[in-house]
Amino acid sequence: MVVICAWCQQEGQRGILEITGEKADERQSHGICQYHSLRLRHEYRRSLFFSTLPTLPHQASSNSLRHC
Numbered sequence: 788m789v790v791i792c793a794w795c796q797q798e799g800q801r802g803i804l805e806i807t808g809e810k811a812d813e814r815q816s817h818g819i820c821q822y823h824s825l826r827l828r829h830e831y832r833r834s835l836f837f838s839t840l841p842t843l844p845h846q847a848s849s850n851s852l853r854h855c
């Protein structure tokens with residue numbers, strides 16, 4: 788069985804991570820390589836940061852001060 792990085796494959800690269808079992812076994816399984824794993828984590832953190840921008844802590848505290 789051939790394990791291929793799905794993200795590498797999408798970019799047109801071979802992206803073979805591992806070949807397990809017999810070489811004649813051409814079945815494919817998908818995984819993720821170290822490069823794309825790091826890149827996805829970085830993009831995920833960045834998306835979390837931007838999704839929190841509308842509710843910045845100083846805006847929330849200024850609203851609560853008005854009500855007190």
Ligand SMILES: [Zn+2]
Nearest residue numbers: 792795820823
């Ligand atoms: Zn990859």
